[in-house]
Amino acid sequence: MTRRFKLLAVALAAGLIFGPNLAGAQEITKPDGFPERPITLIVPYGAGGGSDQLSRAMAGAIESAVGINFQVVNKPGGGGRAAIPDFMTAPADGYTVMEHIDDAATLFASGRIEENPAEDWVPLAMAQITFSQIYIRPDDERFIDWESFLAYAQANPGQVTIANVGNVGSMERINMLKLEQAKGFETKQISFDKPAERYAALIGGHVDALFEQPGDVRNFLDAFKMTPILTFLESRPDAFADVPTHGEVGADFDALLRFRGFYAKKGVPEDRLDYLEQVFAAGFQDESFQAFNEKKYMHLIDSYRNTEDSVSLLNGAVETYRAVYEELGIAQ
Secondary structure (H helix, E strand, O other): OOHHHHHHHHHHHHHHHHOOOOOOOOOOOOOOOOOOOOEEEEEOOOOOOHHHHHHHHHHHHHHHHOOOOEEEEEOOOOOOOOOHHHHHHOOOOOOEEEEEEOHHHHHHHOOOOOOOOOOOEEEEEEEEEEOEEEEEOOOOOOOOOHHHHHHHHHHOOOOOEEEEOOOOOOHHHHHHHHHHHHHOOOOEEEEOOOHHHHHHHHHOOOOOEEEEOHHHHHHHHHOOOOEEEEEEOOOOOHHHOOOOEOOOOOOOOOOOOEEEEEEEEOOOOHHHHHHHHHHHHHHHHOHHHHHHHHHOOOOOOOOOEOHHHHHHHHHHHHHHHHHHHHHHOOOO
16 A cells, blocks of 8 residues: 555544544524525435435434424436536525535546535535445355455456446545455446436346445345445444455555535635534434434444534545545546
């Protein structure tokens, strides 16, 4: 593992070591006249996926904790890019917020968007940091575990298809590229913006495997429609004690993690930004949201970051992804 690639793992791990920076219970003071109507929450991915599930769980938790209503609007397309114009053209009044994932950092670092999520947006909170896995169908007769999957992929270079949501340079693609380089095989990555299409592609046999986070496909795991064969994490979590990690199978690199958060526009009045930051902190602490995160395996890593810590996380991610792109020869 090179020093450049390790930078992002260090940037992420710095937050994981210190854990969530949550203020103690306190009364939240509303700014005068805000909000007087529901707040629009834009989700840049389709219904049913991790971002959609998170956004609806957070909206419900905030309504329970604070009494604010959100209107959740899905705007999938372009690997997370299609929603950004609607967000950027909305008035800077606090009535429009957007959920986004670590792809916001990779899209900016790769030059696919002009907006720097740490400067042109205001991160209100990071609410989930989690790991990824590779999944196959339980009834696939060609491979039943990581060893047989690897053997098949090595014997059929470029023929194994893997569904994901990422563009070139995304967390998904970087992790897979590092894995393939380490183990000497090649797959064909196929991106789906809509989670339902991504999951149906695996279950229906249209692709051979899926790169995803366990919480996003918990229902399919419980129904035995998907089986994890590899975990991208330093050590095995108890929930997946029978699944090897990438390091255990001989891939020596620090796997990149998924993070999801909520953003307001730059230019929103400070009192409203402060209020929204407190509102999302209250939503995170709500019992319903904590139960949701635990059900989705999102409690295995301390996830919450306030605005200040989210900015640090994003800046570190942008800097390090740029270094990773240069190292792997995929810089724009």
